[in-house]
Amino acid sequence: MDHFEIRMKDVIVPSMPESNIDFYARSGEITTIIGENGAGKTTLAKTLAGIITKTSGEILINDTSIDIHSISSARRHGIYMLQESLHIFPEKHIMDNLLLGIEPLIFHNRLFNPPKEKKEAVCRSMLKLLGLDLDIYQMIDHLSQGEKCLLQIGRILLCQPRILIMDEFSASLTEYEARRIINVLNVLKEDGICIILISHKYSSVIRHSDRIAVVHKGQITETFALRELGKQEFIRRLLTFNQDFFYPKLKHKPGKNLLTVKHISSGILRDISFSLQEGEILGIAGLVGSGRTTLIQAICKERSIRSGEIIYHPLLERSGAISVLPNESIQDLLFQDKNISFNITSSNVYKASRFHMLSHQKLDIYARDYMDRLSIRKASCHIPVTQLSQGEQQKVLIARALHQNSKLYILDEPSSNLDMTTKSELYNIYNALLSRGNSIILISSDFSELLGMCDRILLLKSGEQLGIYPADSIDNNIIYNLIDKWGNQNEKADSI
């Protein structure tokens, strides 16, 4: 593919009328746009992909102005964008998910459905390129998040993009899956595709980029590139983003034994034992496929256990005593078309009812009270949850769990996609929960988070318990080495 450069010049968009965007990216590079929540990263990318129409300014490829006013006009220039949430066809197999709707583009056959063999061949070669060892007739629903994300990339690759924009793709993925996608992106980069990533400062993704653009309040305030600065200087600049985070860890007085898991086996889990006390935060470190989800399901009695037993303290027998924030996109966990008040109080409406009559006034008072306590900074409790930022949505979920007065909180990757301030706020909320005698099980693939916040860490690998360690007796490297061998292989990429 030919070499090209894309440039946005003085672009102004309706939602940010006071800032003009100047952006530059080139083929054969990974350009990462970083910035705080709400700084305008996604707006920038959406303008480029034609999802948001610009009010003025121009977009140039190799100094020729191109007209982008809609998604299809952007695609005509080979600009494709992968949005933050996954868009797949559920209950369809992989081939359909790759090809549906774009057959004419690939096979240039407008009238008839292309022959099955041809379609299969195209899909197989794509799966090979993506490094996926899957049957093309397998249903997509059973795939992991990472595989679904790869398939989405595959679908776009079939359209032969020149510019591929990916919005926070690593948000819902584990570190391992994210690396797998980065590897694919590196191959694509060599083929001369211009890749634009949108990310947080603290994401591991930025280590793999060639060019960084920092967005602040809708404007690009800083850009630097690997080829201009040289490797050493570039890495030094990156390091300034990636300062150590200081975890606000407090020691809480442990209370009664809430939960005792004795030698349980269920699904892929084999012989797991641990106990959890009031005021304790237990970390579970494990990659995807380590049985983390199975373990949660077993604790919630959603899955039967083959052997062993789980002993619950009477406090946990009440309904609503265990709250789970699963590792799904927040969109699936909130009532999308409802307001904040509804979303928070839905876990226990009886609290605001009397003689089976519901008082909306009381519901709203409760909701505003939670918003005040958890600093959800919005003017009203009646605005739809879709208008909240990720961190605020996460807080709404915690408020909902609080509203049913839960005792045990199981949090699965709760802070994977949050900026530093929101993270710090969440950690302090955990502290407040613990000091009230609640317990937390924190599941994360960010090991430094586990080390920073947890009292003890349980290491899981493909269903087996590798051990349970006090958090102050181990460090990141030990976990990596224990959990997986690829931790060693990729250490070079990691050491940045």
Next chain:
Amino acid sequence: MFKAERIQRIKEIIFERKQIDVSTLSTLLNVTEVTIRNDLEQLEKSGFLTRWHGGATLNSDLYPEQSIPGAQAAFPDISFDKEKDEIGQIAAKLVEEREWIFLGPGTTSYYIAKSLSKRQNLNIMTNNFYVSYVLGGNPSINLQFLGGKLDHSGMYTIPDDLQSHLEHIYLNKSFFSVDAVSIDGGYTLSDVTVLEIIKTMKAHCSETILCVDSKKFAQRAFMKLGDLTFAPSVITNSQVPQEYHEYYLKHGIRVFTSYDLNLLNL
């Protein structure tokens, strides 16, 4: 909402939260601040609460102060401050057994001492009379009091020659509060002697922890203690302004914020 019902609600809310500001009440109940002020005035007359600028506190005789066996009850002159109370609880969690702790001047230290008063095997050094008042009743706490000239307004002593006092002494953690914080101005104090005490103690301490309740942000006092990076850990409330929280984190400062999760029950 009718007035009688609203006053009932305000009573319930203040009873649960002990202290609240007018703007929060007005958003909670969805009425204007003027209305809230009138209601609070009425409640103050009836002796239910005490108003202060921008808010109100439940009168302390209406709720039983947790009686601490072996220790003294609340210091008579100090009016209840919920934010400082929360900070005190967090600070107490940072204190480990057998460590040497310094509690500096100010009422925040009083609240830290209050949270510590039931603990055992603590070593505490202070020049604050409030602290000695609270902890003096607990014989399992080893208390060192620094003598000197009394500052009447703050109830603390000004040691004559602190430097030589501390010559061979090392402490694990010290807790101080400041009068005002701003991003450009750093930490500022209005009292020169307190500033000297903090500076001297810092050199003898492995960790200095500043306790700043959220009312003190974006303000300036008389003398500068240091930049916002002066202490590696800060304890504050959840209402800390976002830009300060962000500034702290960007400069590698650990931020503890209190969240009050004792929820409403209407």
